[in-house]
Amino acid sequence: MQEAKLVAEHLTRAFGEGESRTVAVRDVSLAICAGRFSVIVGPSGSGKSTLLALLSGLLRPDEGRVMPLGVDLWRLSDAERRRFRLEHYGFVFQGYHLFPSLNARQQLEIVLRWGQDLPPRQARDEAIEMLELLGLGKKGRLLPGELSGGEKQRVAIGRALVKRPSFFFADEPTSSLDWERGRQVIELLRDAAHERGAAVFLVSHDTRILPYADCIFRMEDGVVSEEEIR
Amino acid sequence: MWYAINSLRRETSRFGPAIVAVSACAMLLMVQISLFLSAMAYVSKPIAAADADLWIAHGDVASFDQGRPIPQRWLTRVAGDPAVASVEYYLMGLATLKKREGGSDTCTVIGVPLTEDSLGAGRMVLPSLRAKLRSPGAVAGDASELGRLGFTQYGYAGEVSGRRVDYVGCTYDFKRWTGPYVFCAIETARRLLPTIRPGETTYILARCHAPEQAAGVAARLRREFRGMAVYTRDEFIRGTQVHWFTRTKAGLMLLFVTVIGSVVALFVTSQTLYAATAAARHEYAVLDAMGIPRRRIAVAVLWQSIWVGLIAAILGTPASYFVSKMLDQAGVPSRFEPWLVVVGALMTITTAPISGLISLRSLQLIEPAELLH
Numbered sequence: 001m002q003e004a005k006l007v008a009e010h011l012t013r014a015f016g017e018g019e020s021r022t023v024a025v026r027d028v029s030l031a032i033c034a035g036r037f038s039v040i041v042g043p044s045g046s047g048k049s050t051l052l053a054l055l056s057g058l059l060r061p062d063e064g065r066v067m068p069l070g071v072d073l074w075r076l077s078d079a080e081r082r083r084f085r086l087e088h089y090g091f092v093f094q095g096y097h098l099f100p101s102l103n104a105r106q107q108l109e110i111v112l113r114w115g116q117d118l119p120p121r122q123a124r125d126e127a128i129e130m131l132e133l134l135g136l137g138k139k140g141r142l143l144p145g146e147l148s149g150g151e152k153q154r155v156a157i158g159r160a161l162v163k164r165p166s167f168f169f170a171d172e173p174t175s176s177l178d179w180e181r182g183r184q185v186i187e188l189l190r191d192a193a194h195e196r197g198a199a200v201f202l203v204s205h206d207t208r209i210l211p212y213a214d215c216i217f218r219m220e221d222g223v224v225s226e227e228e229i230r
Numbered sequence: 231m232w233y234a235i236n237s238l239r240r241e242t243s244r245f246g247p248a249i250v251a252v253s254a255c256a257m258l259l260m261v262q263i264s265l266f267l268s269a270m271a272y273v274s275k276p277i278a279a280a281d282a283d284l285w286i287a288h289g290d291v292a293s294f295d296q297g298r299p300i301p302q303r304w305l306t307r308v309a310g311d312p313a314v315a316s317v318e319y320y321l322m323g324l325a326t327l328k329k330r331e332g333g334s335d336t337c338t339v340i341g342v343p344l345t346e347d348s349l350g351a352g353r354m355v356l357p358s359l360r361a362k363l364r365s366p367g368a369v370a371g372d373a374s375e376l377g378r379l380g381f382t383q384y385g386y387a388g389e390v391s392g393r394r395v396d397y398v399g400c401t402y403d404f405k406r407w408t409g410p411y412v413f414c415a416i417e418t419a420r421r422l423l424p425t426i427r428p429g430e431t432t433y434i435l436a437r438c439h440a441p442e443q444a445a446g447v448a449a450r451l452r453r454e455f456r457g458m459a460v461y462t463r464d465e466f467i468r469g470t471q472v473h474w475f476t477r478t479k480a481g482l483m484l485l486f487v488t489v490i491g492s493v494v495a496l497f498v499t500s501q502t503l504y505a506a507t508a509a510a511r512h513e514y515a516v517l518d519a520m521g522i523p524r525r526r527i528a529v530a531v532l533w534q535s536i537w538v539g540l541i542a543a544i545l546g547t548p549a550s551y552f553v554s555k556m557l558d559q560a561g562v563p564s565r566f567e568p569w570l571v572v573v574g575a576l577m578t579i580t581t582a583p584i585s586g587l588i589s590l591r592s593l594q595l596i597e598p599a600e601l602l603h
Binding site: 049050052053056058059082083084085086087089090091093094095097098099100101102106110111114115120143159160163171203 | 232233236237239240241244510512513515516517519520521522523526527530598599601602
């Protein structure tokens, strides 16, 4: 087995207080390896999105710790944690969240120019290269409103991949796509893991994804009930 | 900046209303400033239009409108100063005008000597009108106030303080917020202002050999004669304006409306930009999740605000010009001058980024974890 790139130990996170307190994630420990496509599945309300938020550093755990690349994420200052996310994390969310005024190429450029201070020409070339890899070479000038749902999600994936992250977190990336387009997106994410060496961690309730996964975590009532490594 | 330009160009549904709202605010600002400054200029216009370097008044008088009778003999006190070149009387007071066509109104009668080098007439009563005003009972009104005064044709125009007056001509650009001015010869004014007794005047005007001597003369006269108010031209203009805006109901109302209008304009601009920024918070949240520095997002939001301010200033200028023209034609003193465009545009362009800075608080709404369902 490969060396773990991200280790989570005894993560617990609850919402609310008193009688309305709900424990979304309860004492979860897991490890995610580089170059592997990990999928976490479970019914709605099982705590899988909260776990993703905890692993990606977007949400502070009540207990436990998250250690990507051996770094205890919540021991870093806000600025250091942001810097870490900038250098190592990529995200894809369910709702695309593309800027309506930017075309496909500019959606990627904005990450490179604002995040990595690349000069405009270099950012443009790298964005075009990524779009071509994603099969969107001819769609670079189109605005989100002119793209199909699958294309939008591929642009969102491109936006996350263009800065070459070590970790790639995806929340229900296929939920608004038909299976054919959803499958293409899944293959892209799996390729990102296998060919780019990224640790891809995906949350979904769609079990059709499972045959593509290298690691499967099943979640129920805030607990990882089953772990399958292939 | 490229992101700001793209978003303004392509997201018209998001920024269109913002630009319209900020343009309206720019217009409001410019019209308010125009009204405020016009009022400032108009309340002190008779002082500014006179050729006097010094105004001598009753000791309790702080503003032109407050003029009270003073003894004419004070003139010798002033004329005795070696720096003073000429002196004269100036009568001013409120009176009731009974219009020829019926109805009455309060007016402010101003009576000045009509000599060629009259200090009081100055630029107010042009030489061509001075000859006409020399006839007993001859009066003039401002061209913009003739309807209000009932001066519809030359000749008999009604009665002021029960004395017949004849309309003989008009002045220009002497509008008034309250009772309109009626200009006449100082001899006519004596008959129309019975509260000013023989041997009294309202003001004594003086001109120095050189205008820069005025402050020194004023200081000397103040020292020597207690109970006599002595103002240089600029002091009296400033005092009249301050008094009008801080002591009269009309002035206070205008000041209040201007301040409120400007605050509302700033608030609307700020809220509009806030809403426009908040509308994109999910997109910003994705960048935030990926660690893009908030500083970059903030700069982009500021650029958007600057562009909105620029466009709004360009659109708001002609709008405020037309509103000012309409107000002016309706008899409300409202001057729209080139420098006002510059000031209004600068205020809008400055206000927009300030509002943009305030709207940056909407970036605090960014919570990337909310993007996870």
